[in-house]
Amino acid sequence: MAEEAHSEGGLVFHPMDQFIVKPLFGHGPIEWYTPTNVTLWMGLAVLCVIGLFVLGTRGRAVIPSRIQSVAELAYGFIYKMVEDICGHDGVKYFPKIFTLFVFIIFTNYLGLLPMSFTPTSHIAVTAVLGFGVFFAVTLLGFYKHGAHFLGLFWMSDAPLILRPIIAVIEVISYFVRPVSHSIRLAGNIMAGHAVIKVFAGFAAIAAISPVSIAAIVAIYGLEVLVAFIQAYVFTILTCVYLKDALHPGH
Amino acid sequence: MEGDIASMGQFIGAGLAAIGSGAAAIGVGHVAGNFLAGALRNPSAAGSQTATLFIGLAFAEALGIFAFLVALLLMFAV
Amino acid sequence: MATESTADAAHGAADLGACVSETGSAIGMPQLCADWMPNQIFWLVVALVVIYFVLSRIALPRIGGVLAERKGTITNDLTAAEELKAKAVEAEKAYQDALARARTEAAKIVAEAKAEIQKDLDAATARADAEIAAKASESEKRIGEIRAGALDAVTEVAKDTAKELVAALGGKADAKSVTAAVTARLKG
Numbered sequence: 001m002a003e004e005a006h007s008e009g010g011l012v013f014h015p016m017d018q019f020i021v022k023p024l025f026g027h028g029p030i031e032w033y034t035p036t037n038v039t040l041w042m043g044l045a046v047l048c049v050i051g052l053f054v055l056g057t058r059g060r061a062v063i064p065s066r067i068q069s070v071a072e073l074a075y076g077f078i079y080k081m082v083e084d085i086c087g088h089d090g091v092k093y094f095p096k097i098f099t100l101f102v103f104i105i106f107t108n109y110l111g112l113l114p115m116s117f118t119p120t121s122h123i124a125v126t127a128v129l130g131f132g133v134f135f136a137v138t139l140l141g142f143y144k145h146g147a148h149f150l151g152l153f154w155m156s157d158a159p160l161i162l163r164p165i166i167a168v169i170e171v172i173s174y175f176v177r178p179v180s181h182s183i184r185l186a187g188n189i190m191a192g193h194a195v196i197k198v199f200a201g202f203a204a205i206a207a208i209s210p211v212s213i214a215a216i217v218a219i220y221g222l223e224v225l226v227a228f229i230q231a232y233v234f235t236i237l238t239c240v241y242l243k244d245a246l247h248p249g250h
Numbered sequence: 251m252e253g254d255i256a257s258m259g260q261f262i263g264a265g266l267a268a269i270g271s272g273a274a275a276i277g278v279g280h281v282a283g284n285f286l287a288g289a290l291r292n293p294s295a296a297g298s299q300t301a302t303l304f305i306g307l308a309f310a311e312a313l314g315i316f317a318f319l320v321a322l323l324l325m326f327a328v
Numbered sequence: 329m330a331t332e333s334t335a336d337a338a339h340g341a342a343d344l345g346a347c348v349s350e351t352g353s354a355i356g357m358p359q360l361c362a363d364w365m366p367n368q369i370f371w372l373v374v375a376l377v378v379i380y381f382v383l384s385r386i387a388l389p390r391i392g393g394v395l396a397e398r399k400g401t402i403t404n405d406l407t408a409a410e411e412l413k414a415k416a417v418e419a420e421k422a423y424q425d426a427l428a429r430a431r432t433e434a435a436k437i438v439a440e441a442k443a444e445i446q447k448d449l450d451a452a453t454a455r456a457d458a459e460i461a462a463k464a465s466e467s468e469k470r471i472g473e474i475r476a477g478a479l480d481a482v483t484e485v486a487k488d489t490a491k492e493l494v495a496a497l498g499g500k501a502d503a504k505s506v507t508a509a510v511t512a513r514l515k516g
Contacts, residue, residue, distance in 0.1 A: 016326060019358035020348055021367065029345055032366035042375040049379050053387035060390060062398050075391045081301070095384040103379055122358075124365040125372050180312045187315035190322075190359065233308040236301055326357045 012204070015197035019121055019190065037117040038125075045106035045119075053102070074102070078235060085239040089246055097242070100129060101235040108189060108227035112220070120230075121189040123182065130182030133238050141245035152248040181237055188230045192223040260324050267321035274314020281306040486510045 024035045052074075056067035064072060078101050082094045104120055111118025119125045141149040153170040155163060196219050202212040285303045289296035347361035348354060358364070487503075487510045494506065 014353045016354040016356075016358055017352075020352075020354050021358065021361070021364040030364055030367050032370045034367055036364075036367055036371070038364075038368050039371045042371050046375050046378050046382075049387075050382055053391070054382060057387060057390050057394065060394050060397075062394070062401055064394070068394075071387070072391055072395060075388070075395070085301070095380065095388055098388065099376060099380045099383055102383070103376060119368065119372065122364075122368055124359070124368045128369050128372055180309075180316075183319060184308060184312040184315055186359065187319050188311070191315065191318050194322075229304065229307075233304055236305060237308065240305065322357060323360075326354075327360050 013198060013201040015194040015201070018117070018193055018197060021117075021122075038119050038122075041107060041110055041117045042119050044110055045103060048106045048110070049102050074098075081236060082239055085236070086243045086246055090239070090242055093242060097235060097238055100133070100238060101231055104129075104185065104234055105228065105231035108231055109224075111189065111193070112223060112227060118189055118193060121186055121193060123186045126182035126186040127178075129185070129234070130178040133181065133241060134178035137238075137241045137245045140242075141248060144246065145248055149245070149248050152244055177241065181234070185230050185234050188226055192219065192226055195219055196223070260328060264321040264324040267317050267324060270317020270320070271314045274311055274317065277310035277313070278307055281310050483510060483514060486514065 021030060021036050021038055023030055024037065024040060028034070030036060052067060053071050056071050059065060059068060061068060078098050079094060082090050082097055107118060107120045110116055111120065153167045153174065155166050158166050196216055199212045199215045199219065203209040281303065345363045347356065347358060347363060487507055490506050490510050491503065
């Protein structure tokens with residue numbers, strides 16, 4: 001419907017085609033085990049992670065090589081974040097949080113390559129991440145604190161009359177967390193990629209193609225920033241949720 | 251499908267939903283501007299609050315993304 | 329509308345599934361295509377598990393070890409530097425002490441030498457004084473002798489001259505009276 005509506009003016013917009021999941025081999029239906037472009041780009045992300053964090057730190061040098069110092073920088077960045085927000089007992093969960101961070105940042109950046117595919121632009125992917133964090137954190141909270149974890153919703157310093165109302169709001173906001181957590185990431189990435197595609201569609205008109213190419217460059221620069229910021233935000237919010245589970249009192 | 255009153259409604263709805271992105275932009279600008287004002291007043295405390303800044307930006311922006319998502323859903327999925 | 333497109337796609341390209349049209353473009357939002365979700369979730373879980381095991385088993389302990397080692401090295405180096413600094417301060421103090429000691433030593437030596445020289449000088453002066461005094465008294469004696477000698481000679485000459493004078497004048501001068509007269513004259 002969209003293409004028919006637009007193709008009349010000579011413009012062809014297919015901003016969503018870049019998100020199509022295709023099988024890597026042949027044209028068969030996509031089963032759950034089929035190797036697809038999702039597999040390919042996630043696999044490339046895994047290879048990048050291995051390249052940076054395993055091969056790059058092969059030397060174990062006290063005076064690091066360039067790649068090793070990048071790996072150390074990432075390690076220190078997330079380690080400090082976890083330690084600052086969750087406290088010392090949160091450091092135990094650092095490898096899991098770091099896994100989320102490197103997965104998101106590498107799929108985001110690989111997705112910025114032309115003709116590539118971005119797994120993090122798919123709500124199915126980010127929802128697994130977001131709801132995974134949500135359930136893990138909630139179960140951890142109940143495991144650590146039992147029923148005291150519900151104190152998270154019961155503001156003991158609010159006036160008594162307001163407490164039930166606040167509790168309802170808190171419960172709703174707690175359950176919206178995974179939705180916003182996952183849709184924020186997918187939405188940002190999808191929006192950026194779709195906007196680039198829309199501007200690329202305008203480039204077909206000779207008169208405005210310089211403007212549209214300049215706009216693509218500008219949006220691309222913004223997307224480079226967004227790719228990092230969204231990985232950062234996803235990680236930092238994971239830390240904040242983890243802190244709520246570890247220390248629900250405050 | 252052209253001239254279909256339903257698709258007209260779709261597009262109008264998508265356009266209206268896109269206004270939400272602008273509202274989110276106002277919110278993000280507020281967050282960043284207030285952070286900058288505070289940071290200039292007390293630069294020594296600014297460094298420790300960048301995490302808070304990004305969380306605030308993320309919350310403000312998420313709602314804009316929801317509006318954008320509604321627009322996309324109206325355009326492509328309904 | 330969506331149902332219509334789905335129906336179109338269904339008889340056009342059955343193997344592409346319900347979310348892609350015959351022309352290969354997306355129908356609706358690919359993000360909402362339920363056919364693809366199990367595939368994405370499966371590969372996501374695989375990727376996450378692989379990354380998690382690679383990181384937690386190999387990479388993170390290694391990086392943590394390197395960081396700890398570096399921290400240790402830096403701390404060690406800092407303590408070593410601190411030690412070296414203390415040593416340097418100590419060495420400087422020892423140097424200053426030695427310098428001061430050498431200075432007092434030198435001053436002592438100088439004073440000693442001065443005293444010795446003074447002593448030598450005094451002795452030499454005394455010796456010279458004594459010598460000078462001896463020489464002076466000797467000279468005086470000689471001068472006295474010479475003076476006495478001269479007096480005698482004058483007396484002799486005066487006697488001789490008086491005798492000659494007397495003889496020349498034709499007188500017969502007896503030596504005794506001439507001598508007496510000359511002596512009397514010389515005394516007077």
